[in-house]
Amino acid sequence: MPLLTISEVAKQVGLKPSAIRYYEQVGILPRAQRASGQRRYDNTVVYRLALVQRAQQMGFTLEEIRRLFFGFRKATPISERWKKLSERKLAELETLAEQIKAMQTLLRAISEKCNCEALDQCGRGIFRSSCGDAKAAPLRLDQPARKLKQPNSTL
Amino acid sequence: MPLLTISEVAKQVGLKPSAIRYYEQVGILPRAQRASGQRRYDNTVVYRLALVQRAQQMGFTLEEIRRLFFGFRKATPISERWKKLSERKLAELETLAEQIKAMQTLLRAISEKCNCEALDQCGRGIFRSSCGDAKAAPLRLDQPARKLKQPNSTL
DNA sequence: GTACGACTTAAAGTTGGCTTTAAGGCAAGC
DNA sequence: GCTTGCCTTAAAGCCAACTTTAAGTCGTAC
Numbered sequence: 001m002p003l004l005t006i007s008e009v010a011k012q013v014g015l016k017p018s019a020i021r022y023y024e025q026v027g028i029l030p031r032a033q034r035a036s037g038q039r040r041y042d043n044t045v046v047y048r049l050a051l052v053q054r055a056q057q058m059g060f061t062l063e064e065i066r067r068l069f070f071g072f073r074k075a076t077p078i079s080e081r082w083k084k085l086s087e088r089k090l091a092e093l094e095t096l097a098e099q100i101k102a103m104q105t106l107l108r109a110i111s112e113k114c115n116c117e118a119l120d121q122c123g124r125g126i127f128r129s130s131c132g133d134a135k136a137a138p139l140r141l142d143q144p145a146r147k148l149k150q151p152n153s154t155l
Numbered sequence: 156m157p158l159l160t161i162s163e164v165a166k167q168v169g170l171k172p173s174a175i176r177y178y179e180q181v182g183i184l185p186r187a188q189r190a191s192g193q194r195r196y197d198n199t200v201v202y203r204l205a206l207v208q209r210a211q212q213m214g215f216t217l218e219e220i221r222r223l224f225f226g227f228r229k230a231t232p233i234s235e236r237w238k239k240l241s242e243r244k245l246a247e248l249e250t251l252a253e254q255i256k257a258m259q260t261l262l263r264a265i266s267e268k269c270n271c272e273a274l275d276q277c278g279r280g281i282f283r284s285s286c287g288d289a290k291a292a293p294l295r296l297d298q299p300a301r302k303l304k305q306p307n308s309t310l
Numbered sequence: 311g312t313a314c315g316a317c318t319t320a321a322a323g324t325t326g327g328c329t330t331t332a333a334g335g336c337a338a339g340c
Numbered sequence: 341g342c343t344t345g346c347c348t349t350a351a352a353g354c355c356a357a358c359t360t361t362a363a364g365t366c367g368t369a370c
Contacts, residue, residue, distance in 0.1 A: 047278030079269040086262045114234040123202030
């Protein structure tokens with residue numbers, strides 16, 4: 001089997017070469033061998049990258065993916081690694097889903113119940129009913145459930 | 156009613172002064188009057204800010220909030236503005252919720268079905284079953300449903 | 311007059327996951 | 341030996357929503 005260039009690998013997995021270089025840079029991929037300066041890969045790298053992509057589809061960050069690859073004793077089977085990481089991620093996604101539900105509830109409530117004419121009238125009502133409540137931190141799926149505070153549900 | 160300084164306003168609504176300056180800078184708040192260079196506010200600004208915060212809790216971006224404030228004919232009542240913007244946002248949240256469900260499905264599937272020992276063995280299985288599938292774009296609640304492609308559900 | 315505290319501005323930094331840019335290297339074909 | 345095309349690197353840029361920093365202004369208290 002001939003060795004692959006970076007763009008051949010990239011094409012196979014649907015990534016840009018720059019992404020693969022980036023993964024090497026941040027330690028998700030080991031340093032590739034070089035042929036007169038250029039990276040050469042055998043085809044096991046595409047399996048690695050398929051794993052990376054699947055893990056991303058599951059909501060894992062690159063940091064978590066690095067832990068999947070390198071954060072366990074060498075003998076730990078991958079199936080066990082998945083189970084360990086999935087547990088936390090499922091909990092995070094549950095939290096995220098609840099936050100989305102809270103937003104949906106707020107949106108439906110304001111559509112149904114608000115009859116305000118003026119902005120400040122509406123704002124006064126909100127301020128009175130929920131003065132000083134937490135702001136919604138921008139939710140990111142890759143860093144979820146950290147600085148989130150719950151919206152309170154009055155209107 | 157005396158005028159408020161920026162930090163008094165900030166304290167009332169639970170924001171940092173820098174956030175309020177930022178809102179002025181990006182046009183969410185009108186330019187405040189100054190007293191020897193310093194911003195002075197009347198208390199209607201806290202209603203404005205309550206509105207901003209509530210809208211953020213609902214998942215609106217600052218850009219969308221600016222549209223809520225300035226993107227309609229002046230006579231359009233706020234209740235109608237909410238309805239207009241809520242429609243799109245609810246649809247986005249629905250999409251987002253589905254993406255989360257897809258992730259949960261993938262996570263549960265790998266926890267239940269994967270018995271792989273080695274990383275590459277696992278990656279080969281994923282690659283074979285779903286070669287070239289789309290990568291999950293990082294999901295942000297504030298700009299959802301844009302470049303997302305669906306994860307395919309094999310394994 | 312000077313120290314203090316609260317304010318001002320513009321500009322840079324933060325986060326993650328990359329992409330883009332700039333400047334250059336190396337091999338093959340003509 | 342020159343062009344073409346693909347590769348290399350380090351550094352900067354992108355996105356949103358701010359925060360932080362640096363350098364300076366202002367009024368009040370001592």
